[in-house]
Amino acid sequence: xxxxxxxxxxxxxxxxxxxxxxxxxxxxxxxxxxxxxxxxxxxxxxxxxxxxxxxxxxxxxxxxxxxxxxxxxxxxxxxxxxxxxxxxxxxxxxxxxxxxxxxxxxxxxxxxxxxxxxxxxxxxxxxxxxxxxxxxxxxxxxxxxxxxxxxxxxxxxxxxxxxxxxxxxxxxxxxxxxxxxxxxxxxxxxxxxxxxxxxxxxxxxxxxxxxxxxxxxxxxxxxxxxxxxxxxxxxxxxxxxxxxxxxxxxxxxxxxxxxxxxxxxxxxxxxxxxxxxxxxxxxxxxxxxxxxxxxxxxxxxxxxxxxxxxxxxxxxxxxxxxxxxxxxxxxxxxxxxxxxxxxxxxxxxxxxxxxxxxxxxxxxxxxxxxxxxxxxxxxxxxxxxxxxxxxxxxxxxxxxxxxxxxxxxxxxxxxxxxxxxxxxxxxxxxxxxxxxxxxxxxxxxxxxxxxx
Amino acid sequence: xxxxxxxxxxxxxxxxxxxxxxxxxxxxxxxxxxxxxxxxxxxxxxxxxxxxxxxxxxxxxxxxxxxxxxxxxxxxxxxxxxxxxxxxxxxxxxxxxxxxxxxxxxxxxxxxxxxxxxxxxxxxxxxxxxxxxxxxxxxxxxxxxxxxxxxxxxxxxxxxxxxxxxxxxxxxxxxxxxxxxxxxxxxxxxxxxxxxxxxxxxxxxxxxxxxxxxxxxxxxxxxxxxxxxxxxxxxxxxxxxxxxxxxxxxxxxxxxxxxxxxxxxxxxxxxxxxxxxxxxxxxxxxxxxxxxxxxxxxxxxxxxxxxxxxxxxxxxxxxxxxxxxxxxxxxxxxxxxxxxxxxxxxxxxxxxxxxxxxxxxxxxxxxxxxxxxxxxxxxxxxxxxxxxxxxxxxxxxxxxxxxxxxxxxxxxxxxxxxxxxxxxxxxxxxxxxxxxxxxxxxxxxxxxxxxxxxxxxxxxxxxxxxxxxxxxxxxxxxxx
Numbered sequence: 001x002x003x004x005x006x007x008x009x010x011x012x013x014x015x016x017x018x019x020x021x022x023x024x025x026x027x028x029x030x031x032x033x034x035x036x037x038x039x040x041x042x043x044x045x046x047x048x049x050x051x052x053x054x055x056x057x058x059x060x061x062x063x064x065x066x067x068x069x070x071x072x073x074x075x076x077x078x079x080x081x082x083x084x085x086x087x088x089x090x091x092x093x094x095x096x097x098x099x100x101x102x103x104x105x106x107x108x109x110x111x112x113x114x115x116x117x118x119x120x121x122x123x124x125x126x127x128x129x130x131x132x133x134x135x136x137x138x139x140x141x142x143x144x145x146x147x148x149x150x151x152x153x154x155x156x157x158x159x160x161x162x163x164x165x166x167x168x169x170x171x172x173x174x175x176x177x178x179x180x181x182x183x184x185x186x187x188x189x190x191x192x193x194x195x196x197x198x199x200x201x202x203x204x205x206x207x208x209x210x211x212x213x214x215x216x217x218x219x220x221x222x223x224x225x226x227x228x229x230x231x232x233x234x235x236x237x238x239x240x241x242x243x244x245x246x247x248x249x250x251x252x253x254x255x256x257x258x259x260x261x262x263x264x265x266x267x268x269x270x271x272x273x274x275x276x277x278x279x280x281x282x283x284x285x286x287x288x289x290x291x292x293x294x295x296x297x298x299x300x301x302x303x304x305x306x307x308x309x310x311x312x313x314x315x316x317x318x319x320x321x322x323x324x325x326x327x328x329x330x331x332x333x334x335x336x337x338x339x340x341x342x343x344x345x346x347x348x349x350x351x352x353x354x355x356x357x358x359x360x361x362x363x364x365x366x367x368x369x370x371x372x373x374x375x376x377x378x379x380x381x382x383x384x385x386x387x388x389x390x391x392x393x394x395x396x397x398x399x400x401x402x403x404x405x406x407x408x409x410x411x412x413x414x415x416x417x418x419x420x421x422x423x424x425x426x427x428x429x430x431x432x433x434x435x436x437x438x439x440x441x442x443x444x445x446x447x448x449x450x451x452x
Numbered sequence: 453x454x455x456x457x458x459x460x461x462x463x464x465x466x467x468x469x470x471x472x473x474x475x476x477x478x479x480x481x482x483x484x485x486x487x488x489x490x491x492x493x494x495x496x497x498x499x500x501x502x503x504x505x506x507x508x509x510x511x512x513x514x515x516x517x518x519x520x521x522x523x524x525x526x527x528x529x530x531x532x533x534x535x536x537x538x539x540x541x542x543x544x545x546x547x548x549x550x551x552x553x554x555x556x557x558x559x560x561x562x563x564x565x566x567x568x569x570x571x572x573x574x575x576x577x578x579x580x581x582x583x584x585x586x587x588x589x590x591x592x593x594x595x596x597x598x599x600x601x602x603x604x605x606x607x608x609x610x611x612x613x614x615x616x617x618x619x620x621x622x623x624x625x626x627x628x629x630x631x632x633x634x635x636x637x638x639x640x641x642x643x644x645x646x647x648x649x650x651x652x653x654x655x656x657x658x659x660x661x662x663x664x665x666x667x668x669x670x671x672x673x674x675x676x677x678x679x680x681x682x683x684x685x686x687x688x689x690x691x692x693x694x695x696x697x698x699x700x701x702x703x704x705x706x707x708x709x710x711x712x713x714x715x716x717x718x719x720x721x722x723x724x725x726x727x728x729x730x731x732x733x734x735x736x737x738x739x740x741x742x743x744x745x746x747x748x749x750x751x752x753x754x755x756x757x758x759x760x761x762x763x764x765x766x767x768x769x770x771x772x773x774x775x776x777x778x779x780x781x782x783x784x785x786x787x788x789x790x791x792x793x794x795x796x797x798x799x800x801x802x803x804x805x806x807x808x809x810x811x812x813x814x815x816x817x818x819x820x821x822x823x824x825x826x827x828x829x830x831x832x833x834x835x836x837x838x839x840x841x842x843x844x845x846x847x848x849x850x851x852x853x854x855x856x857x858x859x860x861x862x863x864x865x866x867x868x869x870x871x872x873x874x875x876x877x878x879x880x881x882x883x884x885x886x887x888x889x890x891x892x893x894x895x896x897x898x899x900x901x902x903x904x905x906x907x908x909x910x911x912x913x914x915x916x917x918x919x920x921x922x923x924x925x926x927x928x929x930x931x932x
Contacts, residue, residue: 002626025626033836040609041518046626049833 001025001364004066004091006052006082007073008035010329011097011123014349015070015356016043018380022357022443027061030073052082055089064090068363070356072097072121084115093363095119095356099239101271119359126351128243131325134344135248135298138226138323139219141205141343144375146386147434151413151420153183153209153384155377156224157343160202163222170196180210180218181422183412183438184382191382193408193440207377207384209412209436211420229298229323230254233291235282235312236303237261237268240327240348244300249274256291258282283308285315298323306330310337317341331379350376361445370447372434382440384412387447391431394448401425404452408440411450453929454520456511461524461594461611462531463505468597469532470498476539476584480577487577490542498535514607519928521610522919528594529911529920533557536585545578550900557907559585560593561914562798564672564766564883565874567896567903572677576658583662583673589914590669590698590796591639592616599632614919617793617801624706638705639796643668646694653687667694670797672766672883679768679891685752688769692756699725699763699791720831721792721803725762728789728802732758732782739779761786764798766883768891780886787876787885798881798913800850803830807843849917854879857909861902874898878906879913 001024005012008030016039020026026045029052030036036047050057052071063069069091071079076098083094098104098120103111112120133143133152140154158164164172169182173196184207185192185200192198200206208215219225232248234241237259245255249272257272259265260281269277280287282303293299299316301309306328313326325344328334334345358374373386389396395403400411400423413436414423421427429435429447437450444450477491516524533556540552551567558565559582568574574582588596592615598608608628623631643664650660659675666672676682680691704716716722736754744750753770760767761783772783790799810828817824827834858875862868866888873885874895884891895903912920922928 025630027626042607044607044609044626044628046623 001067002065003068004061006071008039011072011352014353016045018353018357019360020045029061053078058086058089066091068093070095076100076103080115083117087116093118097121099124121355123348123352124239125243127240127346127348130346130351131244131300132247135229138229139224144384146373146436147415150211151415152212153207154215155205155207157205158202162202164200165202168197168199169194176221178218179214179422180208181412183207183209183410186378191378191440193410193438231296232298233293233296235301237264238302241302242268245272245275294319300325302327306333313342314340364445385437385444387435389429389431389433389435396430397428399426399428405450406442406452409442409450410438412436412438454516456509457516458520458523459505459509460511462527463502465528465597466498466502470495476577476581479580483576485575485577487543487575490539493542494538516607516610518610521614522922524611525614525915525919526923533560539581545574550903554903554907557910560589561881561910562586562589562669562671563878563881563910565878566894569894569896571675579675583665586669586671587665591635595632598629599636617916624703634706635702638702649690655687667691668698670698670763670765674767681769688752688756692759695759695763695765699795699797701792701794703794724806725792725802729758732786735782736779739776762789763791764880764882768884771890771892773886773890787880787882790880804843808847811840811844853912860905864898864902878909881910881913
């Protein structure tokens with residue numbers, strides 16, 4: 001599939017990296033020759049230096065044949081205009097990054113309709129959403145939610161003395177019955193889609209799928225349940241912080257935001273009058289202690305500098321803050337941060353590349369889009385996907401035990417009439433269902449791709 | 453440094469080379485010649501070495517950087533030339549290895565300089581192989597391999613950059629593999645069209661193929677003692693025009709293919725190239741007018757020789773050694789220029805010459821207005837400073853290379869005109885020079901040592917110096 005990506009900043013580069021891995025023909029546009037040089041050296045894509053709002057440049061990039069045009073430059077207005085031009089010139093689908101709250105809160109629907117945009121993405125808001133989900137279940141390392149939040153996959157890091165240690169999945173199911181499924185296990189650098197005989201060990205990172213209520217029940221039995229974080233301290237008054245604080249405040253949390261830029265502090269305080277906004281340098285431990293970092297339920301580090309986020313999070317960890325979340329942009333740093341003992345790391349890049357991979361696959365799928373959600377797990381080596389079953393799905397009402405699935409592939413859940421359940425061999429798939437599939441090492445565009 | 457990947461790619465290349473050797477093998481079988489065995493042995497050696505390298509040295513990682521790209525290209529060209537020389541030696545038709553190596557390098561680098569005194573006595577199979585090396589080397593053998601191999605590394609742009617000549621190497625389409633395919637398809641189609649035109653003029657199929665190979669790769673090995681002088685004016689015109697066609701940047705043909713002909717004809721380099729040809733032809737026409745009977749012949753001789761030299765092909769329809777000094781001077785200057793970047797021609801390349809003049813112009817402006825800020829533009833786009841630095845240093849290294857080659861050749865008992873034109877001609881992959889190495893003579897009289905030096909000069913010229921230069925620097929190979 002031919003894809004044009006305009007803007008090769010952090011987000012653009014991530015998109016190019018993940019889409020080129022999936023085998024698309026990519027043309028990268030940027031006004032900076034330097035940014036492009038890095039990209040041509042690493043990825044097999046064509047680079048064109050120029051403004052994405054220039055019709056000649058767009059035509060040179062072959063916009064007429066492009067199936068997807070993605071604009072992720074730093075400016076919302078440039079993104080909108082280039083997507084508009086691309087669409088008029090013949091691009092089939094357009095995705096624009098629109099991140100300013102002005103657009104997102106007031107005029108997004110109108111703008112999207114008028115510009116004929118297919119999708120607008122707001123990385124800051126998506127990251128804020130992911131952070132918010134984790135704060136609801138502080139014991140999880142990561143949470144992915146499926147349709148209408150009726151079904152979730154949470155990733156947990158098991159303690160060495162965990163109750164699951166040494167038990168096989170079949171034994172766990174007997175000992176702790178419930179409507180849940182352990183669908184993925186990460187042990188050191190290896191990833192497994194386990195079967196009943198798989199033995200869990202302490203220290204594993206497991207992926208658990210179930211409805212939120214079931215997850216809560218199970219966590220309570222395991223003694224892992226942590227109360228929802230009530231008070232949250234956020235470092236860095238970025239746009240992400242704004243979105244996160246807004247949803248936290250709406251659900252009754254207390255939020256404290258610290259930033260070292262006076263103007264930014266004033267701005268966010270006028271936008272969110274209920275939040276406590278502190279003007280000061282978060283890198284100073286004294287200031288953090290004074291503001292009560294030691295007693296807060298959760299600490300979220302969202303400054304623009306990865307290194308600062310990592311160091312301050314380590315400090316917060318040392319004070320036994322019950323939940324510390326670190327935002328890390330650069331991939332290599334996030335692996336390092338994990339080694340340094342930081343458990344919950346959120347990467348804006350990953351959030352964005354997930355959503356783009358999903359759209360690209362949905363467009364590629366000739367049967368019409370039925371990948372509804374896609375999450376890449378463990379550096380993209382495994383994926384969790386949600387499909388909507390169309391009436392022309394071939395294997396309807398075939399018992400799951402009679403279906404021959406590809407290796408390392410698992411049907412982790414079915415949502416029927418808004419009710420999720422974990423399927424057994426005697427269940428089947430029906431049109432209208434939403435099916436959650438876990439897979440490692442396979443690329444799926446369509447639900448029928450799960451069949452061997 | 454990913455050494456395994458370097459040798460693995462080399463192995464793949466040798467396998468491809470053994471496959472390419474099947475063609476001359478078939479020719480020699482068809483003509484029932486004794487060189488059949490030589491081709492069989494060479495193909496077998498190449499295949500076995502290729503299989504050994506690519507099976508034993510399976511690389512753990514396919515990631516390569518610019519330096520691996522350089523090393524791959526340099527090693528591939530050296531080993532390809534050494535193996536390509538074997539059929540000549542084994543068959544005994546060119547018994548000395550230095551001679552055979554010279555001839556093969558001259559073939560692959562599309563130079564067309566020959567050490568053969570009596571080319572007409574060679575067997576068909578070897579003649580075919582000799583011209584076929586032009587065709588392989590013209591577009592680049594690694595580009596060929598990239599077009600065929602499944603899942604090439606994402607970073608093979610480094611190989612493309614090192615092998616394809618020109619100051620700026622770009623892609624036509626997002627994927628390198630598809631770019632390589634498109635280039636080869638254009639190359640093959642143009643070659644076939646030329647063969648058809650030659651056949652229509654009454655040339656035999658064998659001669660048509662060989663001349664088309666020589667023209668397409670801008671090589672210029674001729675298979676007759678008097679070059680192309682014996683062929684009809686029609687055939688000479690066909691070859692002259694096709695030489696010019698192969699001297700144009702292939703990207704422009706792609707633009708025409710995707711119906712963006714306007715973009716192709718906006719190319720400044722193209723107009724500059726054609727402009728130089730017209731000026732040179734006019735100057736020579738006036739100068740040599742008294743030597744020939746009618747204007748048609750004057751024009752034909754001038755056009756043929758000019759396009760042959762500017763595209764660095766090196767075919768000749770007349771002994772231009774006998775032309776007046778002015779015409780020879782014009783041709784001598786054209787030896788340096790070369791044709792468009794992104795074509796199969798050698799030399800400095802028009803776009804690089806254009807940049808050199810633009811840089812000079814900017815420097816002069818800077819002397820007059822010391823605070824002036826000026827961006828150098830090429831094809832309507834500003835060229836970044838790193839590329840400009842690259843062009844100026846390349847120009848310096850290129851001159852040093854020619855002078856060094858000339859210095860080594862000066863030890864030979866020939867005149868300055870012979871030696872200097874030989875150095876320039878080899879370095880620019882043209883073929884013929886002046887005086888002792890003129891179009892109707894050969895390089896046979898040089899010593900074995902000088903032949904090896906000239907072979908290296910040809911490789912330096914074809915690979916645009918750096919890839920080959922770098923692998924001879926010890927610190928390049930150090931582990932780090």
